[in-house]
Amino acid sequence: MPESQNIEYKSSWRDEYLKWICGFANAQGGKLYIGIDDNGKVCGVANIKKLLEDIPNKIQTCLGLVVKINKREKDDLDYIEIVVDPSSFPVSYHGEFHYRSGATKQQLIGIALSEFIMKKMGARWEDAVVENVGIDDLDAESFKIFRREALKSNRMSPEDLDISNEELLEKLHLMSNGKLKRSAVMLFYRDPSVIQNGSYVKIGRFSNAVDLQYQDTIEDSLIKIADKVIDLIYLKYLKAKITYEHDRRVETYPYARIAIREAVYNAIIHNCYMFGTPIQIRVENEAIVISNQCVLPEGWTAETLMNPHHSKPYNPNIANVFYRAGYIENWGRGVEKICDACRELGADLPRYEILGNGVRIFFKALKSALIDENSVDVGVNVQENVQENVQECSRTEMILNAIRENNAISLRVLAHKIGVTSKTVQRDLDRLKREKIIRRVGPDKGGYWEISKK
Numbered sequence: 001m002p003e004s005q006n007i008e009y010k011s012s013w014r015d016e017y018l019k020w021i022c023g024f025a026n027a028q029g030g031k032l033y034i035g036i037d038d039n040g041k042v043c044g045v046a047n048i049k050k051l052l053e054d055i056p057n058k059i060q061t062c063l064g065l066v067v068k069i070n071k072r073e074k075d076d077l078d079y080i081e082i083v084v085d086p087s088s089f090p091v092s093y094h095g096e097f098h099y100r101s102g103a104t105k106q107q108l109i110g111i112a113l114s115e116f117i118m119k120k121m122g123a124r125w126e127d128a129v130v131e132n133v134g135i136d137d138l139d140a141e142s143f144k145i146f147r148r149e150a151l152k153s154n155r156m157s158p159e160d161l162d163i164s165n166e167e168l169l170e171k172l173h174l175m176s177n178g179k180l181k182r183s184a185v186m187l188f189y190r191d192p193s194v195i196q197n198g199s200y201v202k203i204g205r206f207s208n209a210v211d212l213q214y215q216d217t218i219e220d221s222l223i224k225i226a227d228k229v230i231d232l233i234y235l236k237y238l239k240a241k242i243t244y245e246h247d248r249r250v251e252t253y254p255y256a257r258i259a260i261r262e263a264v265y266n267a268i269i270h271n272c273y274m275f276g277t278p279i280q281i282r283v284e285n286e287a288i289v290i291s292n293q294c295v296l297p298e299g300w301t302a303e304t305l306m307n308p309h310h311s312k313p314y315n316p317n318i319a320n321v322f323y324r325a326g327y328i329e330n331w332g333r334g335v336e337k338i339c340d341a342c343r344e345l346g347a348d349l350p351r352y353e354i355l356g357n358g359v360r361i362f363f364k365a366l367k368s369a370l371i372d373e374n375s376v377d378v379g380v381n382v383q384e385n386v387q388e389n390v391q392e393c394s395r396t397e398m399i400l401n402a403i404r405e406n407n408a409i410s411l412r413v414l415a416h417k418i419g420v421t422s423k424t425v426q427r428d429l430d431r432l433k434r435e436k437i438i439r440r441v442g443p444d445k446g447g448y449w450e451i452s453k454k
Helices: 015-026 048-063 110-120 140-153 165-171 182-188 222-237 257-270 302-306 316-324 334-345 378-405 411-418 422-434
Strands: 007-010 030-034 068-074 077-084 097-101 104-108 201-206 212-218 241-245 248-252 279-283 287-293 351-355 358-364 438-441 448-451
Touching: 007 015, 015 030, 015 048, 015 077, 015 097, 015 104, 048 068, 048 077, 097 110, 104 110, 140 165, 140 182, 140 222, 140 316, 182 222, 182 316, 201 222, 212 222, 222 257, 222 279, 222 316, 222 378, 222 411, 257 279, 257 287, 257 316, 257 334, 257 358, 302 334, 302 351, 378 411, 378 422, 378 448, 411 422, 422 438
Parallel strands: 007 030, 201 279
Antiparallel strands: 030 077, 068 077, 097 104, 201 212, 241 248, 279 287, 287 358, 351 358, 438 448
C-alpha cells in the first residue's frame, strides 16, 4: 500500500516524527508505520518493547494526545502501527501547528494558521465583533438598496423589512451581544477597509496580456458594490455588437450577463478577506478573468467547482444577505447557472483554476459578438457611435430608476450610483429635459425630479 494522505512509512523512530502525528491529528487522522521503508517494504525495528512504552508517553507529553499503538509482524519482522484519530481541537508540537495535506506535512503559519485555528474552534472571521463601528455609522443607502432588492426577490416580506436597521441586522444574524459583526460592516459600511485592507473590487481593461488601458477601483459597502459592479462592467468595459432582425435592433455582448454576474457575486461572498487582496476582474480583448482569494472545503478541486456540489459558502452571513437580496441562489447552483447562461449564448463553458489560495474563473468571448476595434473604416466609426448610443440608453434607464426610487436625488449621488462622472450625468439630464422625459420642479437645492407619464 503506497503512502497517501492517511498513511506514512518510516524505517525507524525519531522524535521529530511527532510532527507527522501532529499533522494527522490536525487533518483527517491517519496511520504512521515504524519499521516500513518508503517503498512499503517491512524492514523491522529493534527494541520494539521499549518503543511501545516510550512513544505513547512522548505523544501524550508533547501533543496532549492519546493514540492507539499496535505491534504488527510480517515475515518474522516486527513493526509498529500508530493510529491517529482527527482531533476536534488544534494540536501543536512545541508551539508549531502541522497539517497533513496529500502525502506531505505542512507547517501552518500566517493566515493559513489563523484560518485553521478559527475553524477548529468553530469560529469564523466574519463573526468577530467590531468595536469601532456602530449601527449609526452604517450607510443608509446600502440599507435602502438591500430592502429594495429583498422585496423584489420575494425572499423577505414587507413586514420583515419594515423594521429598524438594528432589528434588520439582528434578523440577518449580523450582530452579537449588541455589537456589529465584521460581516455587517463589510455589507453596510461605506469603507470596509477599516476592518480589513483590500476589501474592494478592482476592474482593469487590458489590450493584451500586459498593457493596461484603464481601470476602476470600487471601494464601498459590499451591497453597493453588488448594486453597481455589473452595470459598470457592461457599460464601460464591454461593447455590444449591433445587428438587425427586420426593424428590430439586437444587441449581443460577448459574455452572458447572468454568467458574469453570478461569477462576480460568488467571488464577493466566498472571498477570504483576511488575505487583504482585492477581488480582481480582468477584461481582455477575448477573455474575462475573475479572481479572488479563498479557502476551499477540504478536498475540493477545480473539477469539484465545475460539477454539481453542495453549497458551502466561506462567508455564510454575507452569503445569506446576498441570497435574501436575490443576488445568488442558496443551493450551490451558481456554477450551473453560469454554464447554462454560457450555453444559451453559444459561448464556451468557463474554466476554473486554483493556485494556492487563489481561485480564478476564465470566460472566453463569443467570437461572433466581438467587434474589430483595429479597423479604421467608416463602418467602425458608425459602430462606435451606435455603441455610445447603447451606453447612453442604458444610463438613461439607470437614471430613471434612480429618480423613481428617490426623486430628490442629488447630482453627486446619482453620478456615484451609476458609476460615471457628474459631468456625464449632467449632460444626460440636460438631454432628458430637452426630450421632455423629465423635468425639474423647484430649485436645484430643495427641488425634485418628475418623470413624464408619456
